[in-house]
Amino acid sequence: MSNELSALEQQARLLDPDHAARAQLLDRVIAYSQQYLDGIADAPAYAPPPDPAEFGQEATITENGVSLDHVLSLLGEHVDSRSINTTSGRYLAYIPGGGIFHAALGDYLAAVANRYAGVYFASPGAVQIENQLLRWMADEVGYPATASGNLTSGGSLANLTAIVTARDAHGLEGDLIPRSVVYLTEHAHHCIDKALRIAGLGKLIKRIVPVDAAYRMNAQALDAQIVADQQAGLKPWAIIASAGTTNTGAVDPLTEIAQIAAARKLWFHVDGAYGGLFVLCPDGKTALKGIEQSDSVVVDPHKTLFLPYGTGTVLIRDRQHQYAAFNAHADYMQNILDEDGELSPSDLSPELTKHFRGLRLWLPLKVLGVTPFRAALAEKIHLARYFHEQLQRIDGFEVGPSPDLSIVTYRYCPKRGDVDQFNQQLVKALQQDGRIFISSTVVEHKVTLRAAILSFRTHSGEIEEALRLLKHHAHALEQQA
Ligand SMILES: *Cc1c(COP(=O)(O)O)cnc(C)c1O
Helix, strand or coil: CHHHHHHHHHHHHHHCCCHHHHHHHHHHHHHHHHHHHHHCCCCCCEECCCCHHHHHHHCCCCCCCCCHHHHHHHHHHHHCCCEECCCCCCECCCCCCCCCHHHHHHHHHHHHHCCCCCCCCCCHHHHHHHHHHHHHHHHHHCCCCCCEEEEECCHHHHHHHHHHHHHHHCCCCHHHHHHEEEEECCCCCHHHHHHHHHCCCCCCEEEECCECCCCCECHHHHHHHHHHHHHCCCEEEEEEEEECCCCCCCECCHHHHHHHHHHHCCEEEEEECCCHHHHHCHHHHHHCCCHHHCCEEEECHHHHCCCCCCCEEEEECCHHHHHHHHCCCCHHHHHHCCCCCCCCHHHCCCCCCCCCCHHHHHHHHHHHCCHHHHHHHHHHHHHHHHHHHHHCCCCCEEECCCCCCCEEEEEECCCCCCHHHHHHHHHHHHHHHCCCECEEEEECCEEEEEEECCCCCCCHHHHHHHHHHHHHHHHHHHHHC
């Protein structure tokens, strides 16, 4: 028995490397990450995907381990150098992600000390960090002291949290659901639709409010629709505005919508997953005026504070509503509830145990201060305006509305041939080139190109290169035609 136990112990101790073994592992990881980061300036923004069969073989889990060096080489070859490169400053597609280095250090430390961030009693410090971050974002948005919130895994879960809170705050259940109405535009993010279904509100009536020429919600049409619905005996429930649509970056007229929501007694939710945190810079603050009057708002630090993926935020104006929707009690948690009056994340979200995700945001903010974040966001707005201006000077390009924040829409109009097809070919040509990566969308039935400028590595040099490459490939394609 004791022989067997000591053999087991010996094997199990591999899970707990000593100082010297840790130093070796760290060395390798530091060397890999330094090489990766040193290469980003020249790395393609898009590279062909890996062969799934080959990596499938290599990625299988085995009884005995292999060297960390081997694992890092797999990562380098099959994962970190393939398909879209979200760490590149020349990545201008969808909504660019971040991954600031200080946040990676925060993640490392969070995992090493593994504090229990879901409940105040378990790690008062970790929960205070989360609550401080929420307080800071609520202040920046302009919410009152009664606000609460939660650090989520992303914008989708943050929107779901807000929708569940709004559902319960208005007592939406049973027969009321199919008579209740939600108002949004065709540009609302698809996670809203998903959240409504998950929240049991799939049978709700959805009104797609028309947009103006800049793709912003038409407030007059919204009000008229609410009045018509009220007169028809329906229950207008919530308005879901976008503060920066994913598609075109348009900010709905938040102040006017707030007035309508207040007058007609609807819940006013703002999906600011892409754009909300632009409140940190003066031009963004102006563009987002009215956001402070909402009942709930979503902002995504893994987009607009340049964090690695896995950090969204929901803020709720009146904490009572959030607590009412999510608090729960259990006998085995007797000793750990509400000891010091500090709110526990687990009482404000579907999660109990969760990643100490606050550290990846708090550490960079403490070490760097807020100033560089404000500067980077102001810079993105300037770059978007510059890109919009310069594109108009290149023969053949036609631009969408001037950007509310940092997304520009445009397309190339060749002298002959199908315009939609040409623009799809242009995206393909740029993808094959790989130096910049852009994505396309469909706006008013037209294939439209986008530039979403949000990476902390995108500066004027990258924008100049994007302009050069767009011009080069568009004109080359036109000559071929
Ligand atoms: C990205 C985005 C979402 C979804 O957020 P995830 O973090 O990807 O879950 C929701 N709304 C808008 C406007 C977005 O841009």
